[in-house]
Amino acid sequence: MEEMRLRKFLQDARIPEDDAEVYLSLFIQHDIEESDMADVKEEQLVKMGIKKIGHINRILKEAKKQKRREDELQHLKEEMQHLRRDLNILLRHRGLMAFAVVAG
Numbered sequence: 001m002e003e004m005r006l007r008k009f010l011q012d013a014r015i016p017e018d019d020a021e022v023y024l025s026l027f028i029q030h031d032i033e034e035s036d037m038a039d040v041k042e043e044q045l046v047k048m049g050i051k052k053i054g055h056i057n058r059i060l061k062e063a064k065k066q067k068r069r070e071d072e073l074q075h076l077k078e079e080m081q082h083l084r085r086d087l088n089i090l091l092r093h094r095g096l097m098a099f100a101v102v103a104g
Contacts, residue, residue: 002033002034003024003028006024006027006028006032007024008034009034009037009066010023010059012062012065013058013059013061014058015055015058015059019052019055022049023050023055023059026050030048037059037063037066038063038064038066038067038070039063040059040060040063042056042060045059
C-alpha cells in the first residue's frame with residue numbers, strides 16, 4: 001500500500017517511470033513513507049543517490065504541494081468541527097424555543 005502511495009507521489013512529481021522505480025527502491029531502502037515526503041530535504045535526496053537536479057526540484061515541489069493539501073484538509077476538518085458544534089448549539093436553542101412556545 002505504501003509503495004503505491006510513493007509511486008503516485010513520484011508520478012505526480014512527473015518523474016519518468018524508469019527513474020521513479022529507482023527512487024522508489026531508495027525510499028523503501030531508507031524507510032521513507034509518503035507522509036515523510038513533506039519533510040525531506042534536498043541534501044537527503046542527494047545523499048540517498050538522487051542526483052538529477054530537475055528530479056530533485058520536482059520532488060521538492062510536489063512535497064510542498066502535498067504539505068499544502070494536508071494543511072488545507074486539516075483546516076477544513078477543523079472548520080467542519082466548528083460548524084457541527086455551532087449547528088448543535090443552534091438546534092438545541094431552537095428546540096428549547098419550540099418547547100417554550102408550545103408550553104407557553
